[in-house]
Amino acid sequence: MAATGLPTIREVARLAGVSVATVSKALNGSGKVSEPLKVRVQSAAESLGYAPHASARSLRSGATRILGLLVADLTNPFFLHLVETIERLASAAGYSVILCNSGENAEREKRNLQMLLSQRVDGIVLMPTRQNWPGRVGVLSNLTMPRLLVDRLLDGLETDSVTIDNTLAGRLAAEHLLALGHRRVGLIMGSPEHQIARHRLDGFRDAFAAAGAPIEARFLEKDAFDEAAARAAAHRLLASPERPTAIFATNNHLALGLLGAIAETAIEVPREISVITIDDLPWARIMRPGLTVVMQPTEAIADAAVTTLLGRIAAPEAAEAGEHTAIVLKPYLLERGSTGPVEAAA
Amino acid sequence: MAATGLPTIREVARLAGVSVATVSKALNGSGKVSEPLKVRVQSAAESLGYAPHASARSLRSGATRILGLLVADLTNPFFLHLVETIERLASAAGYSVILCNSGENAEREKRNLQMLLSQRVDGIVLMPTRQNWPGRVGVLSNLTMPRLLVDRLLDGLETDSVTIDNTLAGRLAAEHLLALGHRRVGLIMGSPEHQIARHRLDGFRDAFAAAGAPIEARFLEKDAFDEAAARAAAHRLLASPERPTAIFATNNHLALGLLGAIAETAIEVPREISVITIDDLPWARIMRPGLTVVMQPTEAIADAAVTTLLGRIAAPEAAEAGEHTAIVLKPYLLERGSTGPVEAAA
DNA sequence: CTGTTAGCGCCTTCAA
DNA sequence: TTGAAGGCGCTAACAG
Numbered sequence: 001m002a003a004t005g006l007p008t009i010r011e012v013a014r015l016a017g018v019s020v021a022t023v024s025k026a027l028n029g030s031g032k033v034s035e036p037l038k039v040r041v042q043s044a045a046e047s048l049g050y051a052p053h054a055s056a057r058s059l060r061s062g063a064t065r066i067l068g069l070l071v072a073d074l075t076n077p078f079f080l081h082l083v084e085t086i087e088r089l090a091s092a093a094g095y096s097v098i099l100c101n102s103g104e105n106a107e108r109e110k111r112n113l114q115m116l117l118s119q120r121v122d123g124i125v126l127m128p129t130r131q132n133w134p135g136r137v138g139v140l141s142n143l144t145m146p147r148l149l150v151d152r153l154l155d156g157l158e159t160d161s162v163t164i165d166n167t168l169a170g171r172l173a174a175e176h177l178l179a180l181g182h183r184r185v186g187l188i189m190g191s192p193e194h195q196i197a198r199h200r201l202d203g204f205r206d207a208f209a210a211a212g213a214p215i216e217a218r219f220l221e222k223d224a225f226d227e228a229a230a231r232a233a234a235h236r237l238l239a240s241p242e243r244p245t246a247i248f249a250t251n252n253h254l255a256l257g258l259l260g261a262i263a264e265t266a267i268e269v270p271r272e273i274s275v276i277t278i279d280d281l282p283w284a285r286i287m288r289p290g291l292t293v294v295m296q297p298t299e300a301i302a303d304a305a306v307t308t309l310l311g312r313i314a315a316p317e318a319a320e321a322g323e324h325t326a327i328v329l330k331p332y333l334l335e336r337g338s339t340g341p342v343e344a345a346a
Numbered sequence: 347m348a349a350t351g352l353p354t355i356r357e358v359a360r361l362a363g364v365s366v367a368t369v370s371k372a373l374n375g376s377g378k379v380s381e382p383l384k385v386r387v388q389s390a391a392e393s394l395g396y397a398p399h400a401s402a403r404s405l406r407s408g409a410t411r412i413l414g415l416l417v418a419d420l421t422n423p424f425f426l427h428l429v430e431t432i433e434r435l436a437s438a439a440g441y442s443v444i445l446c447n448s449g450e451n452a453e454r455e456k457r458n459l460q461m462l463l464s465q466r467v468d469g470i471v472l473m474p475t476r477q478n479w480p481g482r483v484g485v486l487s488n489l490t491m492p493r494l495l496v497d498r499l500l501d502g503l504e505t506d507s508v509t510i511d512n513t514l515a516g517r518l519a520a521e522h523l524l525a526l527g528h529r530r531v532g533l534i535m536g537s538p539e540h541q542i543a544r545h546r547l548d549g550f551r552d553a554f555a556a557a558g559a560p561i562e563a564r565f566l567e568k569d570a571f572d573e574a575a576a577r578a579a580a581h582r583l584l585a586s587p588e589r590p591t592a593i594f595a596t597n598n599h600l601a602l603g604l605l606g607a608i609a610e611t612a613i614e615v616p617r618e619i620s621v622i623t624i625d626d627l628p629w630a631r632i633m634r635p636g637l638t639v640v641m642q643p644t645e646a647i648a649d650a651a652v653t654t655l656l657g658r659i660a661a662p663e664a665a666e667a668g669e670h671t672a673i674v675l676k677p678y679l680l681e682r683g684s685t686g687p688v689e690a691a692a
Numbered sequence: 693c694t695g696t697t698a699g700c701g702c703c704t705t706c707a708a
Numbered sequence: 709t710t711g712a713a714g715g716c717g718c719t720a721a722c723a724g
Contacts, residue, residue: 004408004466005490008701019711024703031704032709049488051463055410056701058401059716062350066444074430084420087447091454096461098412099445101433108437115442117397120350142395144351263634283602283629288609354717365695370719377720378693402717405700 007048016044027052058120067095067309068116068124070109074101077252078279078296079127082150085302086125093310095122106133113139120145123309127151130194146312150305152195160312162304162327166196169294169331170203170250173276176292176333177246178211181342182274186219186237186244188230188254200250200278219244230257238265238273245342246274252281255291270340280334289337297329304329353394362390373398404466413441413655414462414470416455420447423598424625424642425473428496431648432471439656441468452479459485466491469655473497476540492658496651498541506658508650508673512542515640515677516549516596519622522638522679523592524557527688528620532565532583532590534576534600546596546624565590576603584611584619591688592620598627601637616686626680635683643675650675 013020018037025031026041033041044050058064067090071079087097098121100112109129116124124147126140137156140147149161177185187204190197201220208215218240221233230249234257237244249255255277267273269289276292284291304327359366364383371377372387379387390396404410413436417425433443444467446458455475462470470493472486483502486493495507523531533550536543547566554561564586567579576595580603583590595601601623613619615635622638630637650673 006463006466009703010701020701021703021711021713022709025710028703034709037710051460053405053466053701054464055401055404055466056716057703059399059405059700059718060702060704062716064401069445074426074433080420080426083445084447087420087445088449091446091458096465097445099415099429099433099443100437101430103434112437114397117352118400119442120352120399120401281629283627283633287629287633355719356717366717367696367719368694371694374719380693383694399717402700403719405702405716406718406720408700 006053007050008053009050012041012045012048012050015048016041062120064120064122065095066098066119066121068098068100068119068121069127070100070102070112070116070124071127072102072109072129073104075103077281078298079151081298082127082302085299086306089302089306093306095310102129104129104131106131106136109133110136110139113143117143117145123147123313125150125305125309128154146309146316148305148309148312150301158322158324160308160325160327162301162308162329164296164301164329164331166199166331167203167206169278169296170200170205170248171207172203172294172331172333173200173248173278174204174207174211176276176335176339177248177274178207178213180246180274180339182246183211183213183342184219184242184244185215186221186247187215187250188221188224188233188237188247188258189250190225190254191223197250204248224254224257227253227257227260230254231261232257234258234261235264238262238267244273246276246339249275249277252277252279255279255281259287259291269338271343274339276339278331284336287338292336292339293334294331295334296331300329352399353396355396355398358387358391358394358396361394362387410466410468411441412444412465412467414444414446414465414467415473416446416448416458416462416470417473418448418455418475419450421449423627424644425497427644428473428648431645432652435648435652439652441656448475450475450477452477452482455479456482456485459489463489469493469659471496471651471655474500492655492662494651494655494658496647504668504670506654506671506673508647508654508675510642510647510675510677512545512677513549515624515642516546516551516594517553518549518640518677518679519546519594519624520550520553520557522622522681522685523594523620524553524559526592526620526685528592529559529688530565530588530590531561532567532593533561533596534567534570534579534583534593534604535596536571536600537569543596550594570600570603573599573603573606576600577607578603580604580607581610584608584613590619592622592685595621595623598623598625601625601627605633605637615684617689620685622685624677630682633684638682638685639680640677641680642677646675 009020009023013023022033023041026033026038073079090097102109102112123145126147127150140157147159149159153161189201192198205215224230224233237247247258249258269275278294280293280295284293308325355366355369359369368379369387372379372384419425436443448455448458469491472493473496486503493505495505499507535547538544551561570576570579595604615621624640626639626641630639654671
């Protein structure tokens, strides 16, 4: 018995009256083992409650059948949905998942990466923090196992990736509002330094500019990093003279702040103001009115991520040759009740 | 070099010009190593990008520094919040987390348990599926590592646990409604066979009975297993003659269905009907009106779970002697706008 | 204080 | 078809 009290392959072998090699072959289906022996081994294993020691197996085989999942922020429902889907797909493919949440903290991200490296996970799905830290790309490049970026890219890191077209996401939001007649609109976003926010801004702004209704600078609320900041920004927009007839929040944290601010006023959605955001949320559909959103195809993202990563694990040669897959998926509009035509409000 | 391309302790030893034992001691702080050597070893390890092979270490030491997290249903926000908090606490204590979602599926739960056993995780946090499967208690009893139940207990399985007082949760909801003058109330729940739902029902019903206002059988909607069923049940309640002045949904899935149904009618909350449920939800506070809920102390639950489990890992003797900790935490009421006094509606 | 050595449990040649 | 043996990388005993 091992220290854990669990039986080892030796004890199975003894009980079945065969050698350890035969047990291994019988249980794993590798090598040739006669049918009667196989049955005897299996029932011996069963009766002892034998479970092969994963660490020993990994040490020997060089594979762990574990995937690392490094998430920037688990409180974000978008990531949560992704985690759940990836776990399901990985599990179906026979892989377990070690979950790491960095909470948008560079130090934690670094420690988590180190840990995943120590664990020798077979592959890593990276949903990195926004905050860059020195040496990060170097550390990531040194990861010898297959890895894949989801949601955002990292400058200087060449690797497989699955992202969405964020410029298109911004444009979809804009075109929807334009079609409803909106010309004076506001936008709440985080830092334009951040890739994703910037692309969403670009798509949104360009579409309005192209339509001959450029967005006024005073309606561009940048640097709203969290729900509270978004709430404050929203109050500014709502209180401004000739306020916007529609507001676009570039992600769901910010949308929460925006909706909170609106709820604190007597302004009615969508009659007096239209609201649109990105990312579906569990509550978006039970709100009254329902929230119009640009959807990210979460399941498709997860699917592409797992498929690509497992492919790399099975055949790492291509990646080593410097070939990388960059999958870009398309967001789409889901119209619910929070957006409406410009009315008397204008 | 190992097959993974990562350096081993031998290479660090060679570069530092010492033996592997010295490297191990220097890096782990075990044994005595002179300061200059320690520095030399550390810089050698650093320059090679050495990361100790966790499987090899586990095989040797008998500990993995990994916790298993077995969750019945990751789509439930309550579990999600728990997972996030547990991951954070475990990580802070130097443990990684393998996340398993059973999706309320017995087969997957069984496979996940087997996997966690093979991985030789140091401890398991169990949030088991509602669905029982044959032999389950036996399998769980055979897990040799420390384990702990969260949220619900399992008949016949003696082990540490952290739960909340669900009877109290039901009573808190009832007392709140009683204080507001409600006497004719409805309830939407899953199966009374299920421990948690039954306790919530008991607390709720007993409080009303004690107040001389027993709940009418026609207002007791049992067997609403999901959001859709809850929605249908809610429609029945709302359409009934002399409909209830308040409705209690015993969990957040069901609350979603209830709120959806109400949104499909013209009935106004809380003027015409009060709504109360259990579990906070990210959107409960931005709803208009905000949702009154009986809160589960999620952080406290996670904290108790991790603390207790790590305690067992550090000192397993007590558990082996048959002593078990059963921690029961108290829910509390959070009043927001969805409940109000009975008015003309009555 | 530092080095040598013996396994932890498993799988995979290689012989029989 | 089956068995014996070596070694994956590491740590803990024991020697020096």
